[in-house]
Amino acid sequence: MVGTWHYVLAKHAKAMCSLERELGDKHGLGPSEFEVLDRIVHHDRELRIQELCDEVHLSQSALSRVVARLEKSQLVSRGVCAQDRRGVFVCITDAGRQRHREALPTQRAVLADVFTDAPAFAR
Amino acid sequence: MVGTWHYVLAKHAKAMCSLERELGDKHGLGPSEFEVLDRIVHHDRELRIQELCDEVHLSQSALSRVVARLEKSQLVSRGVCAQDRRGVFVCITDAGRQRHREALPTQRAVLADVFTDAPAFAR
DNA sequence: TTGCATTAGATGCGGATGCATGTAATGTAC
DNA sequence: GTACATTACATGCATCCGCATCTAATGCAA
Numbered sequence: 001m002v003g004t005w006h007y008v009l010a011k012h013a014k015a016m017c018s019l020e021r022e023l024g025d026k027h028g029l030g031p032s033e034f035e036v037l038d039r040i041v042h043h044d045r046e047l048r049i050q051e052l053c054d055e056v057h058l059s060q061s062a063l064s065r066v067v068a069r070l071e072k073s074q075l076v077s078r079g080v081c082a083q084d085r086r087g088v089f090v091c092i093t094d095a096g097r098q099r100h101r102e103a104l105p106t107q108r109a110v111l112a113d114v115f116t117d118a119p120a121f122a123r
Numbered sequence: 124m125v126g127t128w129h130y131v132l133a134k135h136a137k138a139m140c141s142l143e144r145e146l147g148d149k150h151g152l153g154p155s156e157f158e159v160l161d162r163i164v165h166h167d168r169e170l171r172i173q174e175l176c177d178e179v180h181l182s183q184s185a186l187s188r189v190v191a192r193l194e195k196s197q198l199v200s201r202g203v204c205a206q207d208r209r210g211v212f213v214c215i216t217d218a219g220r221q222r223h224r225e226a227l228p229t230q231r232a233v234l235a236d237v238f239t240d241a242p243a244f245a246r
Numbered sequence: 247t248t249g250c251a252t253t254a255g256a257t258g259c260g261g262a263t264g265c266a267t268g269t270a271a272t273g274t275a276c
Numbered sequence: 277g278t279a280c281a282t283t284a285c286a287t288g289c290a291t292c293c294g295c296a297t298c299t300a301a302t303g304c305a306a
Contacts, residue, residue: 005138005234012135013180015128020294032262049285057136059264064286066262086271086284111128143264155292172255182294187256189292209254209301253302263292272283 015114022110027103028073032058032066034107037075037092037100046091048081075099138237145233150226151196155181155189157230160198160215160223169214171204198222 016031023029029037039055040047049067053060067090070076075096081087092100139154146152152160162178163170172190176183190213193199198219204210215223 001231001234001238004134004238008131008134008138009180011127011131015131017294030262050283057132060285061265061287062263068286081284084272084284088285108124111124115124115127140264153292173253183255184257184295185293191256204254207254207302211255248306249304251302251304254300255298256300257296257298259294259296261293261295264290266287266289268285268287270284270286272281274279274281276278276280 011114015110018110018114019107022106023103026106027099029099029103030066032056032062033070033075034100034103036063036066036070036090037096038104038107040076040090040092041097041100046079046089049088049090052090070096134237138233141233141237142230145229146226149229150222152222152226153189155179155185156193156198157223157226159186159189159193159213160219161227161230163199163213163215164220164223169202169212172211172213175213193219 019031019034023031023034027034035056036052039052049060049063052067053063056063058066067076067078067088070090071078075093077091077093078088079091081089142154142157146154146157150157158179159175162175172183172186175190176186179186181189190199190201194201198216200214200216201211202214204212
């Protein structure tokens with residue numbers, strides 16, 4: 001219980017710190033930006049902000065800003081939803097796909113480094 | 124690998140959010156504040172800032188500020204180290220011990236809630 | 247002793263986050 | 277249609293964090 005929590009804390013801190021550095025230096029992405037790109041690529045279609053909100057561990061306001069940053073970097077585009085004009089759909093651009101493709105191996109390498117040393121779960 | 128990472132992300136987000144709310148509302152403590160108090164109580168002696176830095180997942184600067192907040196709340200006291208006058212030792216106060224004693228069940232309850240539903244580790 | 251590198255901790259600063267709230271569109275009851 | 281509640285997303289604000297840097301104390305060499 002407490003052991004599990006400490007395991008989660010340790011791995012989260014180590015991976016997050018490493019991701020921030022590696023993704024930032026090599027690809028100009030923060031962990032949240034990568035996560036959002038990754039979710040969109042995974043679904044392979046445009047997504048509503050709300051759908052993304054259910055998948056990434058961010059508040060709605062934080063997500064709104066991540067998308068704003070991605071749009072500013074031309075990695076996604078935002079459009080109003082025709083069916084519900086309150087809604088916004090987020091669409092990945094070609095540059096966004098490419099950036100994600102470049103960054104994916106970096107993320108995998110970090111995760112491998114963080115998670116392979118120890119058994120999958122430390123009690 | 125990626126699955127482990129997603130597990131860590133999900134549990135971290137859920138537990139952190141819950142801890143922030145519960146510890147904050149019921150005891151006026153943030154997760155970092157509780158963590159520092161917990162480490163000191165666990166060692167049951169005064170600790171150097173640097174020692175704490177090795178145990179909590181915070182940068183030295185963040186830890187310095189957490190300790191400053193705790194001192195402001197009278198839960199710990201800071202003193203210069205006689206042997207090395209650059210150093211600072213942190214000493215928990217009676218109020219700090221009591222606050223920790225009160226908050227511990229809250230933390231345990233949150234962790235139980237977050238970690239009991241699922242198997243200890245989701246592959 | 248003097249001079250310089252190193253270490254412990256504090257602090258300025260910019261950035262990311264969550265909460266509360268604002269704005270605009272939609273749904274619903276009358 | 278009108279009035280009000282609700283929903284989707286954006287934004288003001290305060291907080292917390294990490295990085296870089298600062299200050300002061302220590303260590304060490306000449």
